[in-house]
Amino acid sequence: MTPSLDGLALAPVADQAPGQVGTRTRFSYHEKDGEIWAEYAGGDVVRGHLVGTRAGDRLDFRYVQLRTDGTTSSGHCVSRVLLLPDGRVRLEETWRWESREGSGTSVVEQLPG
Template structure:
């Protein structure tokens, strides 16, 4: 199994549409016995949470978020955990809103070791 996500901070490598998760959003992951959860905030997101399961390199979770404008939204995401050559973790994600129309793909990567920056490289 790829390494644990517990305690890792990840950030998107690119901005999504306005009002959604973007490069200023930070996710703090937790993992225990096949369960995963995270808190996230930053950019257009005031507060967000995700909760789900992990089997091997696959994550399956639901998310809910409060945006800076006071609106809420929720959805489902399936991710693949990838270990990068430099030892950091990348999540390659396919997501879909459940509270509104739309979906897509995204990539989040572990924030550089102790530095609050992400690479600008695409997958």
């Protein structure tokens, strides 16, 4: 099983469309007893939160965020937790907006150090 996400800082490896998370966005993850949650900000996101569950290497969570243009958005994401050869954590994500149109995939990795 992959290590706990608790206390890890992660960032996307590539930019998404404008108004979404990107390489300047930083996530601060927490995990306890199968629950996961995180705060995130940076780039086009002023403040974001996610909350959900973890079962093995699968995360299932909802997210909500405030963007720099003053709008809010929310959605659902399922992620697979992987361990990179250098020991860092990688999340392979499949997400869908619930408050607006759109869906996609993204990759988020633990920051070095």
